[in-house]
Structures are given as C-alpha cells and as structure tokens.
Amino acid sequence: MEPLKIPATSNTPEVDFDFDQNRFCLKGESHPEDVTAFYQPVMDPLEAHLGNLGDGTCEFVLEFIYFNSSSAKIVMTLMDLIDEAAEAGATVNVKWVYDPEDDNMLELGEEFGEDLEHAKFELVAQESE
Known part of the structure; x- marks a missing residue:
C-alpha cells in the first residue's frame, strides 16, 4: 500500500x-473543524491494514501537542484498533511522546496506555532541543 x-x-x-x-x-x-472529514481517509486504510497484519509487527508514534474532545474520540478508536491487532497476534508497539513540561499530555498518555491490554505502550519524554 502507498x-x-x-x-x-x-x-x-x-x-x-x-x-x-x-x-x-x-x-x-x-x-x-470536521474531525470525520479529516480522519476517515486516515483511519479506513489503517483499519484495513491492521486487520490483515496477522502476526506481523508494527509501531505507532503519537506525538500530540494538543487535541480536542472530538479528536480524543478518534484516539480512543485508534487505541481500540491497535489493541485488536495485538490481540489477534500482531506485535504492536505504541510510543506516546510528550513534552516533559506538559502534565496534561502525560496524563492523557497514561490513561490511553492503561486501556491497552495487548499492545505494548511506552511513555517517552521529548528530549529538549
């Protein structure tokens, strides 16, 4: 796939x-403005790809500065897809990259990480430049 x-x-x-x-x-x-219009063309091919991953390995790097509540629902959906792929036999590694001065994004990462039962989740503090 391209x-x-x-x-x-x-x-x-x-x-x-x-x-x-x-x-x-x-x-x-x-x-x-329109979460569905932006994310639908992103999530559809990803969902199809993860459904065919089998026992393959994949990595997700999520490095958000900010997201609103509508985007948070998309992230929850993404985490569900990730965990389903891992439950089906794939090795899935998720890196949640956050600014060490952003307690909110750290807490959100911790919450999303707790929801994953099968995928490996890692909180990664950004290195200062």
Missing part, C-alpha cells in the same frame, strides 16, 4: 503512515 503522508496544519496533525514498514506516526495539534 504511504499516506499529510502535512501538519495549524489545526491538524502530521500524518506519516508507512504501510510497507508498518510505522505509523501522528504528530502535532488535532482540532479540525
């Missing part, structure tokens, strides 16, 4: 999905 690359905007995250390498990254802010 890679899916969408550059970040002021209200949508960068999407960098490399289906051949099984590496999926979302990075930036997420508060699009």
Whole structure:
C-alpha cells in the first residue's frame, strides 16, 4: 500500500503512515473543524491494514501537542484498533511522546496506555532541543 503522508496544519496533525514498514506516526495539534472529514481517509486504510497484519509487527508514534474532545474520540478508536491487532497476534508497539513540561499530555498518555491490554505502550519524554 502507498504511504499516506499529510502535512501538519495549524489545526491538524502530521500524518506519516508507512504501510510497507508498518510505522505509523501522528504528530502535532488535532482540532479540525470536521474531525470525520479529516480522519476517515486516515483511519479506513489503517483499519484495513491492521486487520490483515496477522502476526506481523508494527509501531505507532503519537506525538500530540494538543487535541480536542472530538479528536480524543478518534484516539480512543485508534487505541481500540491497535489493541485488536495485538490481540489477534500482531506485535504492536505504541510510543506516546510528550513534552516533559506538559502534565496534561502525560496524563492523557497514561490513561490511553492503561486501556491497552495487548499492545505494548511506552511513555517517552521529548528530549529538549
């Protein structure tokens, strides 16, 4: 499958999905006017790909600066897809990258990580530049 690359905007995250390498990254802010219009073309191919992953390995890197409640629902859906793939036999590693000065994003990462039963979840503090 062709890679899916969408550059970040002021209200949508960068999407960098490399289906051949099984590496999926979302990075930036997420508060699009129409969450469904932005995320549906991202989530549909990902869901199909994860459904066919079998016992393969994949990695997700989630590096949000901010997301609104509508985007949080998408992240919950993503976590469900990730956990389903892991439960079906895939090795799924999730890295939640956060600014060490952003307690809110750390707490959100901890909450999302607790919901995963089968995938490996890791909180990663950004290194200062």
